[in-house]
Amino acid sequence: KIRLGILASGNGSNFEFIIKSIQNNELNAEVSILIVNNPNCLAIEKAIKYDIPYVIINHRDCNSRLEHDKLVMNKLEELSVELVVMAGWMRIVGEEIINKFNNRLINIHPSLLPSFKGIDAIQQAMDKRVTITGCTVHYVQKEVDSGSIIIQAAVPLKEKDSIETLKKRIQDMEHIILPLAIAKVADEIRTSFKDKK
Numbered sequence: 675k676i677r678l679g680i681l682a683s684g685n686g687s688n689f690e691f692i693i694k695s696i697q698n699n700e701l702n703a704e705v706s707i708l709i710v711n712n713p714n715c716l717a718i719e720k721a722i723k724y725d726i727p728y729v730i731i732n733h734r735d736c737n738s739r740l741e742h743d744k745l746v747m748n749k750l751e752e753l754s755v756e757l758v759v760m761a762g763w764m765r766i767v768g769e770e771i772i773n774k775f776n777n778r779l780i781n782i783h784p785s786l787l788p789s790f791k792g793i794d795a796i797q798q799a800m801d802k803r804v805t806i807t808g809c810t811v812h813y814v815q816k817e818v819d820s821g822s823i824i825i826q827a828a829v830p831l832k833e834k835d836s837i838e839t840l841k842k843r844i845q846d847m848e849h850i851i852l853p854l855a856i857a858k859v860a861d862e863i864r865t866s867f868k869d870k871k
């Protein structure tokens with residue numbers, strides 16, 4: 675079983691679907707820790723509901739991004755986390771974490787990258803009047819939302835879509851592809867470990 679560290683800042687619906695995939699034996703993994711930066715986020719309630727260990731590392735208590743990143747990184751290392759999943763982590767991670775977890779740090783983003791990087795990706799897609807958008811799981815690199823793509827899924831826009839209806843359909847798709855992407859990367863990590871042995 676691969677040891678996962680999940681980073682979340684918001685509702686934690688993706689976090690919940692990771693747990694469900696594990697419980698349904700669709701994903702051979704365990705969540706070692708949920709790390710949140712926002713003490714009020716709903717992801718915490720999900721950790722409590724499913725009895726997953728969690729820790730709040732509030733960036734507001736830190737003097738710099740680096741200080742926050744180091745606290746996050748220390749926690750992940752302390753628990754021997756093998757794969758880090760940014761599941762709605764609304765912070766840019768620094769080079770230290772990226773280098774430490776090279777090819778073992780992934781992110782989910784609500785657009786078909788490389789279109790609509792950054793914040794408000796769903797709104798950006800609507801504003802451009804694209805007819806197809808979607809979601810992407812990718813490796814994290816220094817440049818935001820730019821790492822190699824692991825899995826994508828397309829979501830067509832409907833004429834009557836509001837940001838809420840579109841977001842719902844994109845997130846339904848995220849809940850499918852994120853566990854699949856985790857399984858795929860976990861396989862790669864296992865294979866590279868075997869090769870090294």
Ligand code: GAR
Pocket residue numbers: 682683684685686687688689761762763764782783784792793794795845848
């Ligand atoms: C997800 O839709 C994810 O793609 C997005 O935040 C949402 C978190 O939802 N991430 C980003 O926009 C990253 N830039 P959740 O907390 O319910 O999983």
